[in-house]
Amino acid sequence: MLDKTDRLAVGATLVETVMGAIVARIDSRTLTPGAKLPSIRALAASMDVSKSTVVEAYDRLIAAGTIVSRRGSGFFVAGTTRPLSLAAIGPQLDRAVDPLWLTRQSLQAGPTVLKPGSGWLPSSLMPDAAVQKALRQMAREHASARVHYDTPLGFAPLRQQLAWRLGERGVTAGADQIMLTDSASHALDLLCRFLVEPGDTVLVDDPCYFNYHALLRAHRLRVVGVPFTRDGPDVEAFGRALLEHKPRFYLTNSGLHNPTGASLSPATAHRVLKLAEHHGTIVIEDDIFADFEEEPSPRLAGFDGLDRVIQVGSFSKTMSAAIRCGYIAVRSDWLEPLVDLKLAMTLGNGHLAAVLMHRLLTDGTYHRHMDGLRAKLAAAMGETLRRVRALGLTPFIEPKAGVFLWASLPNGLNAADIARYALARDVIFAPGDVFSVSDASRSYLRFNVANCAHPRIFEVLDEAMRQQ
Secondary structure, three states, rough: OOOOOOOOOOOOOHHHHHHHHHHHHHHOOOOOOOOOOOOOOHHHHHOOOHHHOOOOOOOOHHHHHHHHHEOOEEEEEOOOOOOOHHHOOOOOOOOOOOOOHHHHHHHHHHOEOOOOOOOOHHHHOOOHHHHHHHHHHHHHHOOOHHHHOOOOOOOOOHHHHHHHHHHHOOOOOHHEEEEEEEOOOHHHHHHHHHHHHOOOOOEEEEEEOHHHHHHHHHHEEEEEEEEEOOOOOOOOHHHHHHHOOOOEEEEHHHHHOOOOOOOOOHHHHHHHHHHHHOOEEEEEEOOOOOOOOOOOOOOHHHHHOOOOOEEEEEOOOOOOOOOOOOOEOOOOHHEEEEEEEHHHHOOOOOOOHHHHHHHHHHHHHHHHHHHHHHHHHHHHHHHHHHHHOOOEEEEOOOOOOOOEEEEHHHHHHHHHHHHHHHHHOOOOEEEEHOHHHHHHHOOEEEEEHHHHHHHHHHHHHHHHHOOO
């Protein structure tokens, strides 16, 4: 039902507000062609406007061809289904703090723009010379890796290598329980298509990786947040959410959580799995940051044995965002329908990327790269902690590894205001609102410590805080 919370930007007339609320519901597919709209009296009451305001709004929408009037029946959505608009589904944020816009800005930004809020490593920390060497070697070998589709599950030697690597982190999975994908995002998209229908409810951490929100909205799911603590999800809140909302799945990072940098404790892992089993809820564990850890923290998939937990991952954050190579580790009886779904969508995954990634894993390149990278990130984490504390910010935790530092601004300052100020000065911050489905993170910023070396970042942050 449309109500008075359906508002447009400041400055809109009441008629424009009513029109905008209806159009937003149509763009987000909450209202589909043929859906009946509220009566003039009902809509006026629910939106706290006059009946004449609704009459004029309906007249304008009829003139625009957006809705139709049927004598004696009421008003209905006209036309065919509109293209899906993620912006219409999500919260109405201005462009300076809209997560999808921020991602585009980070990807398109020139070399003079500083990106402490980005989610990936700078090129200087990637092993480009080793990748070039591997590509030259592959160019001299048999053409099958360069011209053929991959097998349905994906390149078998890489799946075997992944099974061994998962075992090192306590996750027991055979190569025949692993399916390759083009990325972790591709894996999550496949799992959404496999597990849920539009309108289903899913749980995420609050805060969580902001692209989860966009992906889940694209599948027209109802997203409910569970407060995230230093040991993992708030177990009491998690139990209440399972009971009240009956979600189809719970999506989380167990190790080096994005954005907080926290890792799951064993006690929390056991309680989460026990509750998920009791309520019949599936858990999707995104383990994309696993290799940043020197010593692996607990994994839900390890405790569960891939019974109720599905794990996904990729090498985009550690090796190269251009090598699109990820995986799904899943119970054996779910693998065949997932493969069918992958083939229906893409006819497979990137075979060239899979062969390249296997070579980098087995020739020692990846191991050497990660050893050096972890040391560099540890130094960057220490320096970023020092700088944010000097400005009066309070870290949520001191992460034991990884790239992200989650810190709150002093005196309840609004991180979105800081981000707007910095954006005008070519510094892209990641404010807490984009990671949260509630208002609980409005004073937080997520720092990518690998991108925080330039002193101008903290000069601009200091200026922004003084201006507020």
